[in-house]
Amino acid sequence: MKLVLAIIKPFKLEEVKEALSEVGIEGMTVTEVKGFGRQKGHTEIYRGSEYTVDFLPKVKIEIAVHDEVVSQAAEAIARSAKTGKIGDGKVFVLPLEEAIRIRTDERGDTAL
Amino acid sequence: MTKLLTKLPGPLLFALIAAMMAGLTPALAQEEAGPVDDYLELVESVGAEYAPAFDFFTVSMLWTVIAAALVFLMHLGFATLEAGLTQSKNTVNILFKNVWIISIGLISYAVVGFNTHYPGDFNGWVSIGSMIGDLNADGGGTWGYGGLGLAMTGYGDFIFQAMFAATAATIVSGAVAERVKLSSFMIYSTILVAFGYTIAGSWHWGGGWLSQLGGGEAGFYDFAGSTVVHGFGGAAALAAVMILGPRKGKYSDDGTVKPILGHSMPLAAVGVFLLFFGWFGFNGGSVLSANPGPLGLVFTTTALAAAAGGIAAIMTSWAVLKKPDLSMALNGLLAGLVSITAGADSVSVVSSIIMGAVGGVIVVFAIIFFDKIKIDDPVGAISVHGVCGIWGTVAVAIFGGANLMSQIIGVIGVYVFAFVFSFAVFGIIKAIMGVRVSEEEETEGLDISEHGQEAYNTSS
Numbered sequence: 001m002k003l004v005l006a007i008i009k010p011f012k013l014e015e016v017k018e019a020l021s022e023v024g025i026e027g028m029t030v031t032e033v034k035g036f037g038r039q040k041g042h043t044e045i046y047r048g049s050e051y052t053v054d055f056l057p058k059v060k061i062e063i064a065v066h067d068e069v070v071s072q073a074a075e076a077i078a079r080s081a082k083t084g085k086i087g088d089g090k091v092f093v094l095p096l097e098e099a100i101r102i103r104t105d106e107r108g109d110t111a112l
Numbered sequence: 113m114t115k116l117l118t119k120l121p122g123p124l125l126f127a128l129i130a131a132m133m134a135g136l137t138p139a140l141a142q143e144e145a146g147p148v149d150d151y152l153e154l155v156e157s158v159g160a161e162y163a164p165a166f167d168f169f170t171v172s173m174l175w176t177v178i179a180a181a182l183v184f185l186m187h188l189g190f191a192t193l194e195a196g197l198t199q200s201k202n203t204v205n206i207l208f209k210n211v212w213i214i215s216i217g218l219i220s221y222a223v224v225g226f227n228t229h230y231p232g233d234f235n236g237w238v239s240i241g242s243m244i245g246d247l248n249a250d251g252g253g254t255w256g257y258g259g260l261g262l263a264m265t266g267y268g269d270f271i272f273q274a275m276f277a278a279t280a281a282t283i284v285s286g287a288v289a290e291r292v293k294l295s296s297f298m299i300y301s302t303i304l305v306a307f308g309y310t311i312a313g314s315w316h317w318g319g320g321w322l323s324q325l326g327g328g329e330a331g332f333y334d335f336a337g338s339t340v341v342h343g344f345g346g347a348a349a350l351a352a353v354m355i356l357g358p359r360k361g362k363y364s365d366d367g368t369v370k371p372i373l374g375h376s377m378p379l380a381a382v383g384v385f386l387l388f389f390g391w392f393g394f395n396g397g398s399v400l401s402a403n404p405g406p407l408g409l410v411f412t413t414t415a416l417a418a419a420a421g422g423i424a425a426i427m428t429s430w431a432v433l434k435k436p437d438l439s440m441a442l443n444g445l446l447a448g449l450v451s452i453t454a455g456a457d458s459v460s461v462v463s464s465i466i467m468g469a470v471g472g473v474i475v476v477f478a479i480i481f482f483d484k485i486k487i488d489d490p491v492g493a494i495s496v497h498g499v500c501g502i503w504g505t506v507a508v509a510i511f512g513g514a515n516l517m518s519q520i521i522g523v524i525g526v527y528v529f530a531f532v533f534s535f536a537v538f539g540i541i542k543a544i545m546g547v548r549v550s551e552e553e554e555t556e557g558l559d560i561s562e563h564g565q566e567a568y569n570t571s572s
């Protein structure tokens with residue numbers, strides 16, 4: 001089992017969700033986050049004073065997947081979230097030790 | 113009885129009511145003359161030949177109480193504007209202070225304010241009044257109370273002026289936001305409204321020394337209070353802010369200003385539009401009657417000055433700051449309104465546009481200026497009310513025929529008094545109990561530290 005964690009641009013969320021659905025992945029957890037990498041922030045002005053905004057809004061997607069579909073999931077995300085401009089984000093794959101379905105108490109692969 | 117009625121099914125209830133109406137109709141037909149008789153009786157009691165005058169008085173009184181309600185609505189405008197331009201962790205505190213101000217403002221005006229503001233015959237400087245009695249007594253309930261320029265009953269006069277009184281303290285609440293100690297502010301605002309505002313106001317509207325300048329011939333002219341309301345509030349706010357100090361982290365030693373963003377531009381915009389709306393009552397009601405000529409003029413000059421202020425602030429901030437700033441545009445509307453408040457009934461349409469426009473330009477530079485000298489005013493209250501109040505008052509001498517010297521004397525007199533009064537009261541309170549929350553409390557937010565509750569509950 002693996003945890004696929006991706007940081008993407010917020011407006012790409014719908015596309016990524018559909019791309020994942022096409023490879024058979026239906027569940028995910030989404031968080032609104034802020035961050036930056038090489039994408040620089042911008043300057044704003046409020047009542048006469050300037051300030052820089054470094055942190056840009058992003059969306060974090062987390063999906064727990066079986067080993068067999070990890071690369072397909074990661075590809076799907078990377079493909080659908082790409083715009084070609086700086087700030088597209090990243091996809092990470094983390095090992096997942098245990099998973100429990102709370103309702104039925106299933107464990108391991110069947111919990112996903 | 114009500115419970116019994118609600119238990120009846122719809123059609124049955126309808127039939128019951130229809131039957132009752134049918135039963136009543138003959139009775140109604142007989143009493144149709146009733147209300148008309150009542151009116152005729154009322155008019156005859158003042159003198160039937162005065163019926164047209166009585167009608168004018170009645171309409172004027174009606175307009176006055178409506179205007180009072182419009183001015184009341186400005187408190188909602190202040191509350192939302194202040195909330196919008198400050199951080200969400202302090203929203204409960206801002207709203208709470210606004211609830212306090214309107215409440216203590218009205219009560220104190222009844223208990224001591226009204227008779228201090230309008231002491232009748234007095235030495236021209238100060239006369240602390242007592243609680244209002246039955247203002248309908250001794251002819252106060254009819255046109256015997258005032259003349260064409262005061263066509264209202266005693267209670268009408270009271271309630272209209274009472275709504276004005278609290279606006280002086282609410283100007284200060286915006287300037288001291290996000291770091292003032294709640295209990296200290298509650299005490300300070302009470303004293304400011306009950307005595308500071310009323311004493312200063314008595315100098316002019318109460319017939320005091322300002323209205324007697326030049327032997328009464330060159331009296332100070334302040335139609336609806338650019339100086340005695342807005343200027344008073346702005347000057348008092350400046351003194352309070354100087355004692356209070358800026359918000360933590362706002363100004364750094366090297367001179368840079370760190371913007372502390374307001375958390376809701378929609379709330380701020382709603383607030384300004386409500387204030388604009390209420391100002392029709394503020395200036396319109398200051399005609400003190402339904403006299404059609406002045407009333408139409410005042411509504412027109414007020415609206416045009418506001419519009420001119422908005423446009424001027426937009427252009428100015430766009431040019432100076434490279435981007436059109438919404439909060440500056442909103443402040444511009446208010447600047448135009450404050451600028452016309454002293455002369456709304458005595459200047460031409462073109463003059464009102466110029467006066468409002470100049471106010472709009474001034475306010476942008478004033479806001480930037482105060483930040484430069486490290487006077488932290490989260491909502492721009494000192495700039496809008498204090499600075500534009502000066503302009504609005506002096507402008508009446510330029511455009512409306514008031515005596516320039518008298519206007520200047522009035523501005524200096526009221527502003528200095530407001531500043532010193534505020535400085536003294538706030539300073540004494542600071543010495544006794546402090547006026548500022550601790551650094552941790554300020555960082556955590558006043559909602560949690562002073563009130564133990566949040567404005568925006570994210571978990572429910």
